[in-house]
Amino acid sequence: MTGKERARPHWAVRMNYRNRSLSALLLLATIGSHLSDLGAGLPAWLALAATFLVYPHLVYAVGKRSARPLETEIRFMLVDAALYCGWVGALGFPAWIGFILVVALVLNLVVFRGMTGMALALGAVAVGLAAGWALARPEIAPATGTLTTALSMLSLFLYLMAFGHDAYTRALQLRQTRDRLRDNEQALQRQLGEIQALQTQLKQQAELDPLTGLFNRRYLTATMEREMARMRREGRPLSLMLIDIDHFKAVNDTLGHQAGDECLVRLATLLKINTRESDVVCRWGGDEFLVLLPTLPREAALERAETYRKAFESLPMPRGGEVQRATLSIGVACHPDDARSADALIAAADAALYRAKQGGRNRVEHGGAPAARDPSAIDA
Numbered sequence: 001m002t003g004k005e006r007a008r009p010h011w012a013v014r015m016n017y018r019n020r021s022l023s024a025l026l027l028l029a030t031i032g033s034h035l036s037d038l039g040a041g042l043p044a045w046l047a048l049a050a051t052f053l054v055y056p057h058l059v060y061a062v063g064k065r066s067a068r069p070l071e072t073e074i075r076f077m078l079v080d081a082a083l084y085c086g087w088v089g090a091l092g093f094p095a096w097i098g099f100i101l102v103v104a105l106v107l108n109l110v111v112f113r114g115m116t117g118m119a120l121a122l123g124a125v126a127v128g129l130a131a132g133w134a135l136a137r138p139e140i141a142p143a144t145g146t147l148t149t150a151l152s153m154l155s156l157f158l159y160l161m162a163f164g165h166d167a168y169t170r171a172l173q174l175r176q177t178r179d180r181l182r183d184n185e186q187a188l189q190r191q192l193g194e195i196q197a198l199q200t201q202l203k204q205q206a207e208l209d210p211l212t213g214l215f216n217r218r219y220l221t222a223t224m225e226r227e228m229a230r231m232r233r234e235g236r237p238l239s240l241m242l243i244d245i246d247h248f249k250a251v252n253d254t255l256g257h258q259a260g261d262e263c264l265v266r267l268a269t270l271l272k273i274n275t276r277e278s279d280v281v282c283r284w285g286g287d288e289f290l291v292l293l294p295t296l297p298r299e300a301a302l303e304r305a306e307t308y309r310k311a312f313e314s315l316p317m318p319r320g321g322e323v324q325r326a327t328l329s330i331g332v333a334c335h336p337d338d339a340r341s342a343d344a345l346i347a348a349a350d351a352a353l354y355r356a357k358q359g360g361r362n363r364v365e366h367g368g369a370p371a372a373r374d375p376s377a378i379d380a
């Protein structure tokens with residue numbers, strides 16, 4: 001906010017200042033015309049000047065310095081009602097002057113305070129009329145001269161038009177503010193949607209292997225504990241297999257790293273296609289894959305492992321070359337027969353895989369106690 005904006009008086013103070021000054025000039029002319037018809041003396045003319053030339057500017061000076069400008073304005077509107085109607089009482093209720101003032105003053109308070117405003121304004125009007133009449137004790141004179149009547153009509157017309165225009169301007173501003181708020185809210189909603197989509201994407205990326213699209217080791221570690229606990233609760237078995245491509249280094253060396261990648265993707269696809277919804281397939285690392293099979297007993301898991309082995313063996317290699325086919329070695333372990341914890345189950349499957357490699361590769365082994373791996377023995 002700039003200093004200039006901060007110094008700007010409250011909108012109600014500005015609006016009322018304009019309306020009060022305009023109506024004061026019109027009333028100055030209207031009541032002046034009537035005083036002239038009456039041949040009024042100097043005190044009446046001085047009072048007229050004080051009321052309609054000085055008072056509106058005093059009100060503005062106080063209003064713009066007020067800490068609570070709206071409340072101050074409303075209090076001044078009641079003073080307006082009493083003061084202006086004091087003139088009506090003092091002049092003996094000339095019909096047109098009284099009519100304009102009562103309409104204008106009551107309307108002012110209705111706009112700011114509704115029906116309560118109307119009641120307050122009528123009270124102030126009554127006080128003003130009584131005080132004015134008590135002060136001057138005039139003859140009751142409802143009629144006004146032709147010029148005074150014309151000025152009264154003009155005053156009422158212009159005052160009501162100014163009021164209508166203010167109402168229109170405020171409604172327009174409110175609509176524009178509402179539209180702007182709605183646009184901002186829509187933009188925020190859009191940004192929120194983008195952030196949420198990005199968060200989902202990041203979460204998925206953190207759990208997925210970028211090459212194969214399978215779950216990664218991090219996901220499996222979190223999931224496996226949960227699945228084992230569930231199977232334990234339900235008293236059902238859980239099988240796990242570790243799958244490793246035989247001599248994968250040779251695939252890379254002979255056909256190239258890209259063909260090696262393609263080989264990994266093909267194995268991933270094969271595993272994905274041949275698993276149930278409840279199974280979890282993950283890339284364990286390098287050319288090693290892990291499949292978690294909740295509720296599957298050993299025999300069914302071994303059958304499944306054989307299916308993978310045979311299907312992969314018959315897959316053509318990505319490109320021609322020295323290595324014409326690749327094979328899998330698979331180690332299977334079952335909970336609760338082979339191990340009771342997640343780590344022990346993985347270790348048991350790893351031991352079975354080791355035996356499969358030792359036994360000549362392209363085979364499935366299962367169960368048994370974990371054994372230390374001896375890479376030289378495998379590759380021998």
Ligand SMILES: Nc1nc2c(ncn2[C@@H]2O[C@H](COP(=O)(O)OP(=O)(O)OP(=O)(O)O)[C@@H](O)[C@H]2O)c(=O)[nH]1
Binds near residue numbers: 244246
């Ligand atoms: N193309 C490709 N190769 C990979 C990737 N990750 C690991 N490798 C390679 O996979 C090979 C794994 O070799 P090992 O598991 O040590 O041995 P192996 O040649 O498969 O032999 P055995 O497992 O004993 O049958 C290494 O040469 C790694 O460089 C990958 O994302 N893409």
